Amino acid sequence: MNTTGHTQPKILTDFDGVWTTVDGQAAAVNAARGRRLAELTGWSESDLGACLDRVAAALAAEPVAHGWRIDGRITAYCDEDPFLRHNATMAGIGVLGDRDDDGCAALRDVLAAAGHHDLGALGSQIFLDASHAYLDRGGHDLLPTAPDVLSTLLARTDVVFCTNFTTGAVARSWTPRGFVFDGPGGTSGLTLRGEARKQVLTADPVREVVFGNRPVAVDRTHYREALLAERPDVIVGDVFSLDLALPLAMSHDDPSWSPHCVLMRTAHTPAWARDLADGDSWPRLHTLDDLARLPALVTELTAGDKRSAP
Numbered sequence: 001m002n003t004t005g006h007t008q009p010k011i012l013t014d015f016d017g018v019w020t021t022v023d024g025q026a027a028a029v030n031a032a033r034g035r036r037l038a039e040l041t042g043w044s045e046s047d048l049g050a051c052l053d054r055v056a057a058a059l060a061a062e063p064v065a066h067g068w069r070i071d072g073r074i075t076a077y078c079d080e081d082p083f084l085r086h087n088a089t090m091a092g093i094g095v096l097g098d099r100d101d102d103g104c105a106a107l108r109d110v111l112a113a114a115g116h117h118d119l120g121a122l123g124s125q126i127f128l129d130a131s132h133a134y135l136d137r138g139g140h141d142l143l144p145t146a147p148d149v150l151s152t153l154l155a156r157t158d159v160v161f162c163t164n165f166t167t168g169a170v171a172r173s174w175t176p177r178g179f180v181f182d183g184p185g186g187t188s189g190l191t192l193r194g195e196a197r198k199q200v201l202t203a204d205p206v207r208e209v210v211f212g213n214r215p216v217a218v219d220r221t222h223y224r225e226a227l228l229a230e231r232p233d234v235i236v237g238d239v240f241s242l243d244l245a246l247p248l249a250m251s252h253d254d255p256s257w258s259p260h261c262v263l264m265r266t267a268h269t270p271a272w273a274r275d276l277a278d279g280d281s282w283p284r285l286h287t288l289d290d291l292a293r294l295p296a297l298v299t300e301l302t303a304g305d306k307r308s309a310p
Contacts, residue, residue: 006191009233011164011233011235014162014238014264015140015173016163017165017266020141021143022082022130024141026082028131029083029086032126032130037107037111040111041107041111048129051103064169066092067087067241068082068088068091069091075200076199077270078241081266087123087124090122091120092268099255099305140169140170147179149291157234157302158189161191161192162223162230163193167195169258170194185279198223199224199242201219202220205219206232209248211240211291214272217245223246225297232259232300234301238266238268240273245263248284257266260302261285262292262297262301263275263276263287266288
């Protein structure tokens with residue numbers, strides 16, 4: 001029985017990157033970013049490309065210094081997935097501009113003159129617009145095994161999708177396949193918490209925990225409230241900073257609730273996150289390389305303490 005009184009285990013899982021491939025949507029976002037910046041600035045493709053190439057080089061050279069920024073703070077690092085590289089690219093224009101990169105400073109100033117003083121907000125709008133257009137054309141790119149895996153899980157666990165995407169966008173990926181969602185606290189065993197705002201840093205107070213060599217912000221009150229409401233036995237995510245850092249910190253602070261945290265390792269998972277899961281510092285952190293193995297891993301973890309599934 002899990003900590004909310006259900007008679008079977010409960011998993012809380014992220015959606016994109018765990019149940020989907022993100023490359024197509026990320027490519028659409030990147031293309032939209034180039035078009036939108038060209039529209040706003042009137043710069044040539046070569047001038048704009050040269051500036052963005054320098055940003056990309058800076059992200060690759062020093063990923064610990066770049067990421068999705070919320071009020072100037074990094075909420076997730078640029079090397080954790082392709083969506084975060086987009087957010088980090090927009091923030092990086094300002095960072096390099098402040099470091100005396102004349103081209104990036106000029107780009108930042110032109111965008112500000114066009115009314116976009118907040119590069120993060122502009123990046124978020126580009127992401128949302130491009131994502132909605134992409135999803136309207138064909139929906140999320142579900143992994144081929146996803147429907148069978150969800151069906152298998154629902155036969156033995158309660159499943160909560162907790163995602164930053166809108167409830168409607170995620171539901172549209174599942175309802176045509178016969179899955180029906182309850183609201184929070186429902187009885188069907190399948191719940192969807194969209195617009196979870198995992199990225200929002202609430203500074204109540206500011207708090208960071210060092211995982212490996214990365215300080216990760218864990219003052220995420222919106223996500224914390226969702227975790228406390230659900231109190232799952234297993235948490236699954238592909239972006240360590242957004243999905244897993246907070247529940248690991250919470251269970252360290254209060255061992256009375258110690259969920260297993262599963263890092264879904266993809267082609268985009270950075271070495272530092274892979275090393276974390278392979279080490280011994282966080283014994284409740286496990287790894288998964290194939291979604292098809294998730295039901296077996298959940299069974300193992302809720303019955304004992306297996307470390308990972310190949």
